[in-house]
Amino acid sequence: MAKGLCALLWLQKLMTELSHSHDHIKHIEVDCHFIKQNLDSRVIQFPFMKSEDQLVDILIKAYSTLDKLSMQDIYAPLKGMDGLKDEDHRNLIGGVVGEVQQHFPDASFMVFNFGDQESQSQIPELLSDMPVMNYPIHHGDCPILAMEIIHHFLRAADGWLSLDEHKNMLLVHCERGGWPVLAFMLAALLLYRKESNGEEETLHLIYNKAPSDLLRLISPLNPLPSQLRYLHYIATSNVHSEGCLRYKSLTLDSVILRFIPCLDAEVGCHLMFNISGRDPHNLTDKTPTVLFSAPERGKDIKQYKQADHKLVKVDIHCPVQGDVVLECMRVRAGLEHGETLFRVMFNTAYLLENNLMLGLDQMDVTWDRQNQYSRAFSAEITFLEMNPAAS
Incomplete structure (x- = not known):
C-alpha cells in the first residue's frame, strides 16, 4: 500500500509538472502524454481515500504489511544458537502487532499460528484480545498439512475475510521451523480465493518475501515439489464443498x-x-x-x-x-x-x-x-x- 501510494503521489506530481512545463516535454514518452490527456478529460482521477476505506485484495493486504515491517525469520541463527529469549520474543511480537494495529486502527484481526503441537505456544497469551487458531507445522515431517486441516484453514480464513472485507484482516505467525508450511498455506489461501493464478508462481511469490537461504536452513529437503502437488489439488478441485473428499x-x-x-x-x-x-x-x-x-x-x-x-x-x-x-x-x-x-x-x-x-x-x-x-x-x-x- 505504501509503495502504491508513493507511485500515485509521484504520478500526481508528474502531471502537475506537465501542466506547467509544455516547453520542456519534447522528450517525455508518449505514455505520459496519454496519461495527462486522460487526466485533463477527467477519465481518471486521484481522490483522497483513507486507508481503512480502500478496497484492497488479500494479496495487497498481506504484502503491504510485509513490505513495511520486513519479513524476517526471528529464529534464524543470527543471534546465537538459542535464538531469541522469551522476553525478546514477547517484545518483538508485541511491537509488530502494535505497529500493524496502528497502521490499521479500525481493523479486526484473527490470528493463525503454526507451531509444534507438542509444545505450548505463547501466541494465545500474547494476543489474548484476538481469536487465535493453532495449526501444526508438518505432516509426517513434510511441511504440508493434511487436506482436512488445509480445508479447515481455508474456510476459516476465507469466512473471516468475507464477513467484512473492509476491516477484517489476518495475522499469520509461525513458531520455530514453521516458515515452509506458513508460506504454503498463504499460497493455498490466495489460490482458494482466486486472488492469484498459477501454483508455482504463487508459491515463489511468497517464498521470495523471505531471505533466500531461509528455506534451506529450515528444511533439509526441497519441499516445493510436494507443496506444488497439494496446491494443484486445491486449485483444480472443489474444496469449497464440505463433502468433497472421498478418501480411497x-x-x-x-x-x-x-x-x-x-x-x-x-x-x-x-x-x-x-x-x-x-x-x-x-x-x-x-x-x-x-x-x-x-x-x-x-x-x-x-x-x-x-x-x-x-x-x-x-x-x-x-x-x-x-x-x-x-x-x-x-x-x-x-x-x-x-x-x-x-x-x-x-x-x-x-x-x-x-x-x-x-x-x-x-x-x-x-x-x-x-x-x-x-x-x-x-x-x-x-x-x-x-x-x-x-x-
Missing part, C-alpha cells in the same frame, strides 16, 4: 525406480522405505503414524550396485488412505545410517489411476543433490484396490 483405501503395492542415482560399482547399498499417514484400519484416529518401515539389516535385504540402477522394483504391500508421506533412503553397506534419496507426499483422493508417476522435478530431494541426480531418475508408485473386508 488402497494398498501401496510397490515402488519402481529407474536410473537410481548414487549407486557405487563396488560398494553396494540397500533401499529403505518409510511410509507414514493415517491408519486405514483406525479411522477414528487422524494422527499420522508409521505405516511401513523396511528393516535396516538382515540377510534377506537385497544389496544394489551400479549395474542394477536402470530398474529396481521394491514390493511394499502397505494399506494407505488419505495423506501419505513416502520416503526412500539409501543405506550403504557397512554404514549405520542412510541418506534420503527422495520424499513425496500425496493424497489418495486425488489419484486418477492406480499408479503415481514421478519425475525428478516431482520429488523432494536434498538441496545439494538436486544438480547431481540424473534427469532420467524416476519413480513409479503402484496401488491396488484394498479388499473391503481387509479395511
Whole structure:
C-alpha cells in the first residue's frame, strides 16, 4: 500500500509538472502524454481515500504489511544458537502487532499460528484480545498439512475475510521451523480465493518475501515439489464443498525406480522405505503414524550396485488412505545410517489411476543433490484396490 501510494503521489506530481512545463516535454514518452490527456478529460482521477476505506485484495493486504515491517525469520541463527529469549520474543511480537494495529486502527484481526503441537505456544497469551487458531507445522515431517486441516484453514480464513472485507484482516505467525508450511498455506489461501493464478508462481511469490537461504536452513529437503502437488489439488478441485473428499483405501503395492542415482560399482547399498499417514484400519484416529518401515539389516535385504540402477522394483504391500508421506533412503553397506534419496507426499483422493508417476522435478530431494541426480531418475508408485473386508 505504501509503495502504491508513493507511485500515485509521484504520478500526481508528474502531471502537475506537465501542466506547467509544455516547453520542456519534447522528450517525455508518449505514455505520459496519454496519461495527462486522460487526466485533463477527467477519465481518471486521484481522490483522497483513507486507508481503512480502500478496497484492497488479500494479496495487497498481506504484502503491504510485509513490505513495511520486513519479513524476517526471528529464529534464524543470527543471534546465537538459542535464538531469541522469551522476553525478546514477547517484545518483538508485541511491537509488530502494535505497529500493524496502528497502521490499521479500525481493523479486526484473527490470528493463525503454526507451531509444534507438542509444545505450548505463547501466541494465545500474547494476543489474548484476538481469536487465535493453532495449526501444526508438518505432516509426517513434510511441511504440508493434511487436506482436512488445509480445508479447515481455508474456510476459516476465507469466512473471516468475507464477513467484512473492509476491516477484517489476518495475522499469520509461525513458531520455530514453521516458515515452509506458513508460506504454503498463504499460497493455498490466495489460490482458494482466486486472488492469484498459477501454483508455482504463487508459491515463489511468497517464498521470495523471505531471505533466500531461509528455506534451506529450515528444511533439509526441497519441499516445493510436494507443496506444488497439494496446491494443484486445491486449485483444480472443489474444496469449497464440505463433502468433497472421498478418501480411497488402497494398498501401496510397490515402488519402481529407474536410473537410481548414487549407486557405487563396488560398494553396494540397500533401499529403505518409510511410509507414514493415517491408519486405514483406525479411522477414528487422524494422527499420522508409521505405516511401513523396511528393516535396516538382515540377510534377506537385497544389496544394489551400479549395474542394477536402470530398474529396481521394491514390493511394499502397505494399506494407505488419505495423506501419505513416502520416503526412500539409501543405506550403504557397512554404514549405520542412510541418506534420503527422495520424499513425496500425496493424497489418495486425488489419484486418477492406480499408479503415481514421478519425475525428478516431482520429488523432494536434498538441496545439494538436486544438480547431481540424473534427469532420467524416476519413480513409479503402484496401488491396488484394498479388499473391503481387509479395511
